Amino acid sequence: MKLTTLEAIISLKESSQVEYKKAKNDFPKDAWKSYSAFANTTGGYLILGISEDECKKPVLTGVKDAEKIISDFCSTLGDRSKVSLNIIENEDIRTAIIEDKTIVIIHIKEAAITDKPVYLNNNLAHTYIRLHSQDHLVDTQQLSTILRNQSDQLDYELLHNYDISDLDLDSINSYKSILSKRYPSLNYSEMDNQSFLENIGVFRKNRNTNKIHLTVAGLLFFGKYNSIIDRFPHYHVDFFDKRGNSQRWSFRIESGNLDFPDLNLFNYYRLVSEKLLLSVNRNFELDEYTIRKNPTDLTIALREAFVNMIIHADYFLNTTALIAEIHEPFYIFINPGIMKIPVKEFFTGGARSLVRNPLLVSLFTRMGASEHAGSGSQKIIDVVVKNRFKVPELKSDLERTYLKLWIAEPLVDVSNLKEDEKKVYTFICNPPTSNKSSIKFTKKEIANAHPDITSARLTRILNKLSEQNLIVKMGAYKNRTYVKAVSSVEVIHHWGETYDIIKHLFYKDKSDS
Known part of the structure; x- marks a missing residue:
């Protein structure tokens, strides 16, 4: 996030990923709700030294002692009786000076799903999530969902008082027929249904009682409708x-x-x-x-x-x-x-x-x-x-x-482009056969294909195509390449470009730029 001018602050409103706090002298206590909420949702930015007026517009107020506020924040992060998890690294905290006033910008990443919930005061009930521009306490179902997401074997649950009569016989036979054709050497067709279902893990043994039980997955996959809705x-x-x-x-x-x-x-x-x-x-x-x-x-x-x-x-x-x-x-x-x-x-x-x-x-x-x-x-x-x-x-x-x-x-509208602009855009979108394996091109490669266009004119053309979102500029100036905007997913997928480009293509959220 780049906040270097007052105009940038004014244009950036609180959202699902941005929270302002006044924070004149101390780290605000209510900001910990935002820490929990961002960590439990999709991450976000906590910006200290900005308040809001009565019209909900951001007002630059600044902080008096940024180092003290950061120190207090980091100290509390290490106290497990206050915060259940520290997901902050050094590079996630920085300061900026705007019109002689200092603000503190803290990037709070989304916690791994196995580390959620991130909660406060050693109390799971103090778990927050981010909805639009607000921090909300989770309700009972939401908390249960977050806790359940930690598990990687939900459908292994053993069901009591269920047996093979709760399963649809036609489904079992059809599935057995499919597996028999795919794996003839395993002799599935010669097994009775109970043995077959135990073999593929639909029925499993309770190691404490040595009894065989139907699994949740088995019920969902093969179950009769009424038996399924009895449990779900x-x-x-x-x-x-x-x-x-x-x-x-x-x-x-x-x-x-x-x-x-x-x-x-x-x-x-x-x-x-x-x-x-x-x-x-x-x-x-x-x-x-x-x-x-x-x-x-x-x-x-x-x-x-x-x-x-x-x-x-x-x-x-x-x-x-x-x-x-x-x-x-x-x-x-x-x-x-x-x-x-x-x-x-x-x-x-x-x-x-x-x-x-x-x-x-x-x-x-x-x-x-x-x-x-x-x-x-x-x-x-x-x-x-x-x-x-x-x-x-x-x-x-x-x-x-x-x-x-x-x-x-x-369908891309290029009716407003001049002839030489269309030529450059067409080359980037549909290069000659000799360049078909490439989807990103340097200025030199484009210039070689169109020697009639001067270097200065080509620069203006590429800038115009980029401004109109017809192409995307990739990389620093000396190593810059150009790709067709609607196919830039291909560049990211195969060349692993930065998350900033991903956000540009997929989220269309300019608040981080």
């Missing part, structure tokens, strides 16, 4: 095909509907997967987009997005259902629960394998529906890059995760 009363899975002129939908698959009895996760996956795959080769026209009628590997992206939605859901939540939707230019996938990795890791392909339901992952992997946990996001981004689709929209909070997967490329 808010369980609901849904699918909508919202293409066409219907005001609601043209086709729907939902649990609880007598047309789809015993819609466990296995049956839900089979039914909806078929609909998703059938939707791939379709033609449609919209004014706003240039549509790719035969996208490459779209079935891979749809499979990964759909399976990820199922295996990463928090089935203990009552906030939303599993929902998959087909729209004209995009697909939507919604599941209850927050992602266990930061959103930025989804886009960079560096997602660590943090599993919420490892047994469900195993069941889907065995049948060939997913390769392994953690690879899905990279496969999705690979398909987006290859087809130059519009960047996916991804939102995730304690209640739900929402993914919109576009299958269209934004």
Whole structure:
């Protein structure tokens, strides 16, 4: 965050990631709520030495003794009776002088999901989260959700008073048939159903009692509908095909509907997967987009997005259902629960394998529906890059995760460009065959392709294209390259550019610039 002028402060309002505090002489006690809230949500900046007037506009007041305030802050961070976790490093604290007044800027990173909640006063009830520009105490369900997110084996829970009669026989036989074909040497077809289910981990032994019990994953994956809702009363899975002129939908698959009895996760996956795959080769026209009628590997992206939605859901939540939707230019996938990795890791392909339901992952992997946990996001981004689709929209909070997967490329308006500007833009977007392997170009490479354009004129053209967000400048001046803006996800994905560029592309939030 760069705050070097009064104008920069005035333009920066409090938000989900910015909090002002007056803090004249001491570190303000109520600022610890913001520390907890930022750490438990998506991180943010605590700025000391700025207050607000009656119109909620920031006013530069400054701090008198920055070193004392920072020292007090760091001292309290080390007191576990005051703060449960210290996530601050030296580089997260800095000062700035604006119009002879000093402010203190503290960057509070989001805590790892296994370290949440970050709470105050040695009391879990003093856990805060950030909602818009306010710090809020968590309620009982939110706290339970945060604590539950620490676990990496939720679906291993053993269920008492459940047995094989609570499972759908057709689902078991169909799944066994799939595995028998994939792994003929394991002789699954010769096993009785109870032995088969124990073999694949659906039934597991309680080591304290030596008794065999059904697991949560087994109930969700193979269960009869009534048996599932006995344990998960808010369980609901849904699918909508919202293409066409219907005001609601043209086709729907939902649990609880007598047309789809015993819609466990296995049956839900089979039914909806078929609909998703059938939707791939379709033609449609919209004014706003240039549509790719035969996208490459779209079935891979749809499979990964759909399976990820199922295996990463928090089935203990009552906030939303599993929902998959087909729209004209995009697909939507919604599941209850927050992602266990930061959103930025989804886009960079560096997602660590943090599993919420490892047994469900195993069941889907065995049948060939997913390769392994953690690879899905990279496969999705690979398909987006290859087809130059519009960047996916991804939102995730304690209640739900929402993914919109576009299958269209934004239509760029270049009607206001002059002929030489169009030539440069066309080269960057669609270089000659000899340069097809490259998607980023130096000024020298562009100049060599257009020797009729002077160096000074080319500089002005590149600046104009950048200002209009048609291209993106990458790197420092001497090493600067230029890429087409709508495909810059490819640069980030394959070359690992900085998080600042990611924010520029995905978050469109200029408050940090």
